[in-house]
Amino acid sequence: MITAGLRVLIATKPVDFRRGADGLAAALVRETLGDDPFSGTIYVFRSKRADRVKMVAWDGTGLVLLWxxxxxxxxxxxxxxxxxxxxTSAQLAALVDGMDWSRLHARDVTRPTATS
Known part of the structure; x- marks a missing residue:
């Protein structure tokens, strides 16, 4: 499930889509992005043809691969x-749905204060 506080990183350069979860986590997340694939972050990768997406994330018990x-x-x-x-998590949801995620922008949310 995509939650509001989720950290989402997208590699902007196309990757070899023959790679599985381990290859994406080890080679691309660690070496190319310089991040920890077991941090709970969702890592998003694109294919050369732009019609495919792969996402890798650690859920606490194992690597999850979504294609x-x-x-x-x-x-x-x-x-x-x-x-x-x-x-943002909203931009990721729009991307996965095939929508133009770049039109979504974070809003400043202010919480009402309690008055006496």
Missing amino acids: KRLESGAFKWPPITDGVMRL
Whole structure:
């Protein structure tokens, strides 16, 4: 489940989609992104064709790999660079649904104060 405080990192450069969860975690998360694949962060990877996405996350008991291919169209991806980008949980949900996640922006939420 995608929750509001979830940390989501997306690799902006396409990856070899023959890699499984271990290959993505070890080679790409550790070496390329310089992060800990067992931190609870969701790592998002794109294919060269832009119609596929793979996500890897540690759920506390093992690595979880999610793979999705759109039947028509392509996912909206950030520009291809050699970097990593952070998404909000709402942006991740929009990306997975095939929507334009870049139109979603975080809002400042203020909580009402109790008055006497």
